[in-house]
Amino acid sequence: xxxxxxxxxxxxxxxxxxxxxxxxxxxxxxxxxxxxxxxxxxxxxxxxxxxxxxxxxxxxxxxxxxxxxxxxxxxxxxxxxxxxxxxxxxxxxxxxxxxxxxxxxxxxxxxxxxxxxxxxxxxxxxxxxxxxxxxxxxxxxxxxxxxxxxxxxxxxxxxxxxxxxxxxxxxxxxxxxxxxxxxxxxxxxxxxxxxxxxxxx
Numbered sequence: 001x002x003x004x005x006x007x008x009x010x011x012x013x014x015x016x017x018x019x020x021x022x023x024x025x026x027x028x029x030x031x032x033x034x035x036x037x038x039x040x041x042x043x044x045x046x047x048x049x050x051x052x053x054x055x056x057x058x059x060x061x062x063x064x065x066x067x068x069x070x071x072x073x074x075x076x077x078x079x080x081x082x083x084x085x086x087x088x089x090x091x092x093x094x095x096x097x098x099x100x101x102x103x104x105x106x107x108x109x110x111x112x113x114x115x116x117x118x119x120x121x122x123x124x125x126x127x128x129x130x131x132x133x134x135x136x137x138x139x140x141x142x143x144x145x146x147x148x149x150x151x152x153x154x155x156x157x158x159x160x161x162x163x164x165x166x167x168x169x170x171x172x173x174x175x176x177x178x179x180x181x182x183x184x185x186x187x188x189x190x191x192x193x194x195x196x197x198x199x200x201x
Contacts, residue, residue, distance in 0.1 A: 001143045004075045006136055009082035013135075016042070016083065017090025018116065024095070028102075028112035038087075045084045050142050053077055074146040081142065082135050089131035093124040126196045133189025137182050144178060 016038060022028050023035040045053070054061075054077040061076045062068040097120050105115040121128075 001071050001074050001078060001146065002136070002139050005078035005082055005143075006139055008075070008079040009086055009135070009139075010132065012079065012083035013086025014090055016087035017094070018121075020087060020091040021094040021120075022112070022116060024091075028116055042084045042087055045080065046088060048081075050077070050081050051145050053081055054146060074143070078139060078142055078146065082139055085138070086132065086135050089135065090128060093127045093131060094120055096127070097123045126193050129189060129193040129196055133186060133193070136185050136189065140178060140181050140185065144174075 020035065020038050020042070023031040023038070025032065025035070048056075054074070057077045057080065058068045061073050065073045065076050067073045101119055101123060102115060105119045110118065
């Protein structure tokens with residue numbers, strides 16, 4: 001669930017975040033109508049708690065994934081939730097790039113796409129890596145919630161064999177596994193970000 005949803009969410013989020021950044025007022029591909037629509041989609045979906053979003057999307061999940069419940073079906077709402085979060089993180093990090101660097105690239109005759117992918121994205125790559133790591137960790141937590149609504153995984157294990165059977169040993173083991181997964185994911189993300197930022201320097 002984590003791997004599949006993170007893969008698809010990264011693609012959707014990166015594209016959506018790039019579009020949000022590029023179409024902002026005064027930016028490379030300024031387009032107020034497109035920006036307003038994309039910004040509204042992100043603003044509507046992002047604040048909804050995952051468990052509510054997952055339940056609300058069950059009819060659409062059934063159409064897209066062929067089933068409304070289970071680990072495979074859970075990938076769809078996880079992708080939507082993570083995708084809009086990644087989009088906002090991408091936009092925020094790109095906006096933070098020094099405008100002078102962008103102006104210099106434009107002054108040298110680089111086309112908007114060249115400036116965006118050749119200058120802006122590389123400049124923001126370190127913070128973007130940390131942002132994606134944060135989303136990956138959040139997905140590990142969200143899959144535990146998905147287990148409660150039939151998504152399987154660690155959440156289902158904790159609820160079915162731990163909580164409902166009053167087996168606190170199972171609960172403790174699941175909690176430890178989740179903590180270890182989060183720590184490993186964070187460590188890898190930090191190492192990648194450090195290497196990227198070191199190379200940029």
